Amino acid sequence: MANSYTVLADLRAGRCSNTAEVRLLRFWEAKNINKRGQLMSLEMLLIDEQSTLVQGSVPASFQLMFRGRLTEGSVYNLSGFDVTRSSPKFKLSDGPISIHFNEGTTFEKIETTSRMIPTEHFRFQPYEQILELANTGKQLPDVMGELRAIRSTITDRLPGAQRVMLTLRLAGEVDVCVSMFDSLALAFHSKFDGFGREPKIVLVTAINPKIVSGRLYLNGTSATRVFFDCETTVGTEAFNRQVLLSLNQGGSSTKVIHAQKIEPLTIAELDNFVLTGDPQVIEFLCTAKESSFTCLKCNLPNAVARLRYRVIFSVSDVTGIAGFVCFDEEVAKLTHVLASEAAQIVGIGVNAQVDTEFPRSLADVVGNTYIFQLKLKDFNFTPNHQTFTVSRIFPAQELAPIPSFAEGPKAPEPAIPPTVVPGSDSIGESSNVVAEQAITSDGLLAGVKAAGEGVGVEGSVPKKPRVG
Numbered sequence: 001m002a003n004s005y006t007v008l009a010d011l012r013a014g015r016c017s018n019t020a021e022v023r024l025l026r027f028w029e030a031k032n033i034n035k036r037g038q039l040m041s042l043e044m045l046l047i048d049e050q051s052t053l054v055q056g057s058v059p060a061s062f063q064l065m066f067r068g069r070l071t072e073g074s075v076y077n078l079s080g081f082d083v084t085r086s087s088p089k090f091k092l093s094d095g096p097i098s099i100h101f102n103e104g105t106t107f108e109k110i111e112t113t114s115r116m117i118p119t120e121h122f123r124f125q126p127y128e129q130i131l132e133l134a135n136t137g138k139q140l141p142d143v144m145g146e147l148r149a150i151r152s153t154i155t156d157r158l159p160g161a162q163r164v165m166l167t168l169r170l171a172g173e174v175d176v177c178v179s180m181f182d183s184l185a186l187a188f189h190s191k192f193d194g195f196g197r198e199p200k201i202v203l204v205t206a207i208n209p210k211i212v213s214g215r216l217y218l219n220g221t222s223a224t225r226v227f228f229d230c231e232t233t234v235g236t237e238a239f240n241r242q243v244l245l246s247l248n249q250g251g252s253s254t255k256v257i258h259a260q261k262i263e264p265l266t267i268a269e270l271d272n273f274v275l276t277g278d279p280q281v282i283e284f285l286c287t288a289k290e291s292s293f294t295c296l297k298c299n300l301p302n303a304v305a306r307l308r309y310r311v312i313f314s315v316s317d318v319t320g321i322a323g324f325v326c327f328d329e330e331v332a333k334l335t336h337v338l339a340s341e342a343a344q345i346v347g348i349g350v351n352a353q354v355d356t357e358f359p360r361s362l363a364d365v366v367g368n369t370y371i372f373q374l375k376l377k378d379f380n381f382t383p384n385h386q387t388f389t390v391s392r393i394f395p396a397q398e399l400a401p402i403p404s405f406a407e408g409p410k411a412p413e414p415a416i417p418p419t420v421v422p423g424s425d426s427i428g429e430s431s432n433v434v435a436e437q438a439i440t441s442d443g444l445l446a447g448v449k450a451a452g453e454g455v456g457v458e459g460s461v462p463k464k465p466r467v468g
Contacts, residue, residue, distance in 0.1 A: 008052040011083045011097055019079040021110075022046040022054075023117045026205070027070050028222050030057075042067060043223065045092060046078070046099065049115040053123075055092050056081075056099040066107055075113050080104045091139050092206055092223060094123070120232055122205065127174045131216060134209040140221060143178070144203040144234065145170040146242060150192075151281070152185065164188050168202055178204050180220040188226055199228035201239045262373065268319035270374070270388065279381040283391065288315035288322070289369045312387060313365075315372070323387040324372055370395060 006018035027044035031037045042058040058066050069076075078099075086098040101107070122142040125133075133139050145168030152164040164185040166178040180188055192199075206223035209216060230236040264285040265273070273284075292314045313324045373392040379385060 007050050008046070008048045008054050008095070009050055011054075011099075013083050013085065013097070015080070015082050015102075017080060019077050019106075020048060021075065021113060021115055021117070022048050022078050023075050023119065024070060024072055025053075025121060026072055026223070026225060030222055039063065042070070044070070045121075047118055047121050049117050051118055051121065052095060053093040053121050054095050054097065054099055055086065056101065058101040062101055062103065062105075065103075066101060066105075069107060069109060071109065073119065074109050075115075075117060077106065077108050077110055079106045089137050090208070090221070092123075120234070122203070122232075122234060127170055127172060127176070130176075130209050130218075131211075134211040134216060137208070140206040140208055140223065142203065142205045143168060143170065143176065143207055143218060144201065144238060145176070147199055147202045148175060152189070162186055166202060166204070168204075176216055176218055178207060178218045178220070180224065180226075184220045184224055191226065191228070195228055200242050201229050201235050203227040203232055203235050266319040267315075267317050267322045270322070271320065274376065274380050274385065277381065279378040280376070281378070282376050284374050284376070286315075286317070286322075286372050286374055286388075287369065288317045288324075288372060290315050290365050290367065291321075292366060315370075324374070324390050325387045326390045326393065368395070 004018050006016070006020050008020060008022070011020075023046070025045040025047055027042055030040045030043050032040050039060045041060055042063050044056045044058075045053060046056050047053050080102070082100040082102055083097050084100055086093070086096055122144070123139075124144060125139075125141045130141060130143070133141065147166065148169050149167040150164065152162075162182050162185040164180045166180075167175055168178060169175050203226070204218070204220070205225045205227075206221050207218040208221050209218055211217075227235055229239045262283050262285055264287065267286060267288060270284060270286060290313050311326050313326060315322055315324050371394040372388070372390050373394075374388045375391040376388070380388075
């Protein structure tokens with residue numbers, strides 16, 4: 001005898017033998033970051049004809065039974081599953097229960113259905129409620145807004161975290177920052193490159209709100225998906241409103257900074273770029289040999305300030321010579337000597353001076369080849385620039401193999417910030433690190449804090465690097 005039909009709203013705790021007809025909206029992998037990304041489960045969002053949204057979970061031990069059947073957007077007959085109370089942490093639905101697959105669960109795709117099951121479902125919340133959720137780990141809401149800016153530090157030539165930060169203008173003219181890391185950032189870049197143009201409207205699902213240093217950051221999680229413009233019904237409506245508004249205003253007010261994948265350039269190509277490019281905030285990689293250093297200074301805002309390196313290296317490659325300015329952190333990585341160990345303050349107040357000799361370890365870097373990550377700002381595109389400012393330095397032998405831009409597993413790196421897995425309390429507790437890294441990954445706050453440091457080199461190659 002066929003199992004009787006049930007709706008998700010009528011489910012009660014225990015094993016359910018009745019059949020529910022549901023649509024699979026999205027699914028993703030939940031991994032344990034404390035065990036080198038070990039797969040814990042396949043998570044999914046299911047919805048029925050009454051628009052009841054429930055989170056489903058397939059344990060890792062059963063994932064091979066079901067993974068091949070999962071197609072987002074398809075409708076399924078679901079029976080023989082366990083119903084449990086939903087986790088109070090990182091909730092993706094408002095319902096009190098969740099569904100767990102077991103060895104006896106039936107999950108069969110059906111080609112046609114007479115039931116009107118929604119094809120999408122999002123949990124948007126006003127800005128004030130998102131603020132209330134910040135740092136609580138309770139809910140992972142969705143957000144949608146006008147894209148105002150994109151900043152990223154993505155490179156396929158260096159090890160380390162990949163980051164993308166979006167500025168979205170929500171309803172009510174409120175700007176928020178959405179941060180995405182590593183595989184999620186790479187997936188965004190791949191989608192952006194394939195889209196063919198800059199989107200006007202961006203919808204981001206399952207974000208984890210965090211307040212760090214008084215600023216709200218919306219961090220991507222393993223359940224996060226990004227939709228552009230008309231890929232969703234609600235996005236299409238917002239896109240049409242934005243287009244109409246732009247026509248009424250005589251043009252778009254959006255000022256999008258192109259998504260930037262950090263490109264390797266020669267010194268001559270850098271020089272040509274600042275001569276021909278538009279003023280902007282952008283980063284490049286340059287492999288060069290350090291031939292000498294011209295000065296060592298320490299900034300002294302007051303008598304008790306922490307000493308800071310300010311070293312100008314003279315570097316060269318086959319195309320030219322340039323001056324690269326480095327500060328405390330990056331110089332200390334090369335020399336293993338802190339500024340406070342290399343210099344002494346003599347005097348107090350405005351009469352304070354630095355009494356120092358060049359440390360031997362600083363001289364030892366002469367003649368070595370390094371990969372410099374350079375941060376250009378608007379000042380670099382003026383006639384007064386003299387030096388490139390360095391945000392990171394890597395020994396040339398640390399050069400990583402060029403990875404594929406496609407999504408997929410990659411080797412874990414200890415320095416990469418963790419990703420929140422919805423429903424995992426332990427991962428929720430460590431999601432703080434993501435928000436804190438989001439601050440340093442902002443294009444306005446990366447590495448070098450000295451204002452007015454510019455760029456200036458000799459040589460010119462008639463080639464403008466590709467950005468975006």
